[in-house]
Amino acid sequence: MLTADLKKMEQGSSIFEREVRKLAVPVCKLFLDEQGQIVPVTFNPEGKPLNTKDAKPVAAEFRHIVQAGGNRLLTAKRKNLSPTLGQRAAVLFSGGPAAGGHNVVAGLKAVLGRQNVLLGVRGGPKGLLNGEFFTITDKDVKRILNTGGFDFLGSDRTKIKTTEQFLQVKKVCAKNKLNALVIVGGDDSNTNAALLAEYLYPEVQVIGVPKTIDGDLQAGKFLPISFGFDTATKIYAELVGNILQDTPSSRKYWHFIKLMGRAASHVALEVALQTRPAVTLISEEVAARKIPLRKIVDDLAQIVIKRAKKGLKHGVVIIPEGLIEFIPDLTDLLKTLNDLMARHAASLKNLSLAKRREFAAKELQSEQAALFKSLPEYIQEMLLLDRDSHGNLQVSQIPTEKLLIDMTAARIKQLSPDTPFATNSHFFGYEGRCGAPSLFDAAFTFNLGLIAGSLILDKRTGYMAALSDLHKGGRVLAIPLTGLINVEKRHGKDEMVIEKALVKTNSPAFKFLAARRRAWSAADVFTSPGPRQLWGPAANQMPISVALNQGYASLNFKL
Known part of the structure; x- marks a missing residue:
């Protein structure tokens, strides 16, 4: 009966929502083995260090992660045949929602596999401070794949910036035996990711994922756009x-x-x-x-x-x-x-x-x-x-x-x-x-999740997942967060921040x-x-x- 069918559509089960969860998401070939199964990749440094105009004060502020990675771009060219196993990673959303966030989680879960644990942080950075974790299951991923919003985890705009807050994060990570933390957010959130990567080094890896519908988190040819914009x-x-x-x-x-x-x-x-x-x-x-x-x-x-x-x-x-x-x-x-x-x-x-x-x-x-x-x-x-x-x-x-x-x-x-x-x-x-992600954003975010998870299994920290060459198969990259940070005057004092990418009038x-x-x-x-x-x-x-x-x-x- 029609009324019975209509009742079945409640709680995110419209015809569209049911079908979109079945939609195949394009994946970079580098992540697929001969059987078409998802596998992690390994990274190598490439090119000269990425430095902003404030490279010296940034290097002094982020001494550990700059020395560890040399501020060099990482590129993936081969599969990781011996990834680190038994990892406990957590993922959180920070700031306003953007379409595709759920697919980042799905990509992370897919590449980490069953030999590692993926935890969700409820309520963004505030939830991290409060230690609000739960285990993400395959059933969860099946339900959220290709859906809009940040409702699976929730989000907030808490900035982790005081000594007490950093110490609290360290305690929470130790208590929950975390090896890695993935922060999905915009320029300010990824600045926070860099600060946390430095503070938690070397015990906990911190990886950023670029999110903002405003499109103001970019890195030229290495990161053409942030997710949610499309x-x-x-x-x-x-x-x-x-x-x-x-x-x-x-x-x-x-x-x-x-x-x-x-x-x-x-x-x-x-x-x-x-x-x-x-x-x-x-x-x-x-x-x-x-x-x-x-x-x-x-x-x-x-x-x-x-x-x-x-x-x-x-x-x-x-x-x-x-x-x-x-x-x-x-x-x-x-x-x-x-x-x-x-x-x-x-x-x-x-x-x-x-x-x-x-x-x-x-x-x-x-x-x-x-x-x-x-x-x-x-x-x-x-x-x-x-x-x-x-x-x-x-x-x-x-x-x-x-x-x-x-x-x-x-x-x-x-x-x-x-x-x-x-x-x-x-x-x-x-x-x-919070609309259902476009096919571009669905694919972009799932692959960003695969990249973030691969960085964890490759023991990297202080990087932001990135994907370029979007017209020809995709180029899997990781950008050093410290290579994007400048010193800006905010509220009357100097602060380390990732500079917003504005529209260039010569573009x-x-x-x-x-x-x-x-x-x-x-x-x-x-x-x-x-x-x-x-x-x-x-x-x-x-x-x-x-x-x-x-x-x-x-x-x-x-x-």
Whole structure:
């Protein structure tokens, strides 16, 4: 009966979920023996040491793991015929979820096999501190394979940075007889992995796995992208494509769409390449060219007016989440306001927001005062809200898309009062984090799990699993985490961190956008990529920006 079948679909058992668990995941041939069974690989150092501009202080901070590995890239070219056995490894998720995390676990379990034990850490780094472990079984892997989310283990954003926390991790590892720890996370989490690798050396190996939908954890030709990016951008591109298809249907709306990605604009760039909207703003270009807010608004107004004259009273504007932090005159204003709020904290404390606005307008210098007054009142008030413990405003809470809508509308009224400008705003973020992984991410993450497990069995520590040559079978690599670390000023003091990979304005992907965007704004030439495919003609498509930046000849990945 239908009702009985419908009840069976509960708890992750929809038709799609049942079938996706059966989907075969492509595996690099290096991991397969003659019978097609998964086996670990062994690694050898290759090339010169990978050093950042801060190689000396990094080497001093991470003395043990830098000396052990020489900061050299590891490459795998043969199977490991005598892997270390009897290992107890634990895996945890850190930070926000991204599609494919469960396949990292599946890859780890597959390569470690039954002669080693894989433990899961519940609740991320906090769970590690609390010693919340459980044994991962083959049955668990069968249930989570190719599924989205981080729900199998859970995650959190706890940063392990105090002496007490490091000591606690050491005690927990000893109590649970851990030989290895795998940390699945972004740039900050992998920085933490490096710190733990140094602190726990040589008793416990620590391996990182690159995760972030923002795409800002990259290492050039060695790591073209982090996992989760492909799935998220395909989900966003489907939504943007649907809206683009709606615009010439209703023929009257401009949609301003903000996309997740606070620091880097990789998501906005990739979605634009997949959909070809009328306007795409790239934060890194705004910063590089020092484009002021008024110029951004004026350009938007001019595009709206020009399209309206052609009968195109509609369009889509793509906005990266972190844009506001890259607009030079606005960031200068924010710094001044932060200082102003700090110096006059006592007198401002009991003032209403309206009185704060008056106070700020009087205290600011002429140019900044003019910029402040040009902003909508609700934005002015948001800029004068209470600061965090570091004296900074939480700029991610500012609705950049609405700011641009209101300022563009005002500018259009000045330039062409009769031009219609009806708008809608959207923010796509959480929608892209936990979808079932695309075939690219499913394969990418499973192989990253195989690499991480192989590094454990090869007795390596302080490395991040990596995979390159995605168009021709894959190249199995391990990147020394210390080869990615720089010294950055954060919250007023120097910290060792993995630098975020921002969009490069001289990259092939950005150059393609720059060369085509005038044509995209002049007419409706958009594309609607549709839903991501796990079977079918588009199933093997990799991110367009990855293919362009890596110099691949096609969009098809092949492992």
